[in-house]
C-alpha cells in the first residue's frame with residue numbers, strides 16, 4: 634500500500650516506522666507550508682496534523698479520490714461537512730479520536746459501566762486526561778468520546794465541560810505533564826466508595842498501529858467507517 638502522510642510530526646514519524654515494518658511505502662509527507670502536493674501515487678492518506686489544517690487536507694484527498702484515515706483531534710465542528718464531501722466524491726473515510734486497539738476496548742468498557750451506573754444517583758462522574766505539554770487541544774478527543782459515550786447511556790446528563798461545577802455536566806480535567814503519551818481515567822465517586830477505569834498508553838505505537846490497520850481496511854472501500862468496523866473485520870475469524 635502506498636501511503637500519503639498528512640502531518641509528519643510525532644505521530645507521522647511513528648506511523649512511518651510501523652507502516653514500513655508492515656511492508657507499506659510512504660510516498661508523500663505533508664507538513665506545514667506544503668501546498669499543491671501530488672496525491673497521484675497514494676492509495677490512502679493518513680492525517681495526523683493540526684486542528685486548523687485537517688479539514689482542508691482531508692477534503693483535498695477526497696477530491697483526488699484518495700481514502701483518508703484521520704486521527705487529528707480538535708477539528709470536529711467540520712466533521713459533518715467532511716463526510717458530506719466524502720460521499721459526494723464517492724471516497725472513503727475513517728475518523729477516530731483514538732486508534733489504539735486497547736482504547737477501543739476501553740470505550741466498550743466505558744459504555745457498559747455507564748449503562749450499569751446510570752440509575753445510581755449517589756455517584757458523581759468525572760473524567761481525567763493527562764497528555765504531554767506539546768498537545769494543542771484540551772480536552773483530548775478521547776476524553777470527549779468517553780464523555781459522549783456516557784451521556785448516550787445516561788439521559789440525566791446534559792453535556793460535558795472542562796472542570797465543570799454543574800452537576801448535570803461531566804467535568805473533564807485536562808492535565809499536561811512532560812512526555813506523557815496519553816492517560817484517561819473515568820471515575821464514579823460516592824461517600825462510600827470510588828469506581829475507576831483507566832487506560833494508560835505507554836508510547837505512541839498503539840495509536841500508530843491502529844491507524845495503519847485502519848488504512849489497510851479502508852484502501853479499497855468507499856463510504857464512512859469507524860474503528861468498530863475495523864475491529865469487527867479484524868476479529869471476524
Ligand SMILES: NC(=O)C1=CN([C@@H]2O[C@H](COP(=O)(O)OP(=O)(O)OC[C@H]3O[C@@H](n4cnc5c(N)ncnc54)[C@H](OP(=O)(O)O)[C@@H]3O)[C@@H](O)[C@H]2O)C=CC1
Nearest residue numbers: 640641642643644664665682686704705706730731732840
Ligand atoms: N486519534 C489518535 O489515535 C491520536 C491522535 N493524535 C492527534 O494527532 C494530531 C497530531 O499529533 P502529533 O503528531 O503529536 O503532533 P505534532 O505536532 O508532532 O505533528 C503535527 C504535524 O502536523 C504538521 N502540520 C502543521 N500544519 C500542517 C498543514 N497545514 N498541513 C499538513 N501538516 C501540517 C506539522 O508540521 P510542522 O512540523 O512543519 O509544523 C507536524 O508535522 C493531534 O491532533 C493529536 O491530538 C495523536 C495521537 C493519537
Ligand SMILES: O=C(O)C1=N[C@H](C(=O)O)C[C@H](O)C1
Nearest residue numbers: 706730731768773774775815
Ligand atoms: O495529542 C495526543 O498526543 C493524543 N491525542 C489524542 C486525543 O486527543 O485523544 C489521542 C491520544 O490520547 C494522544
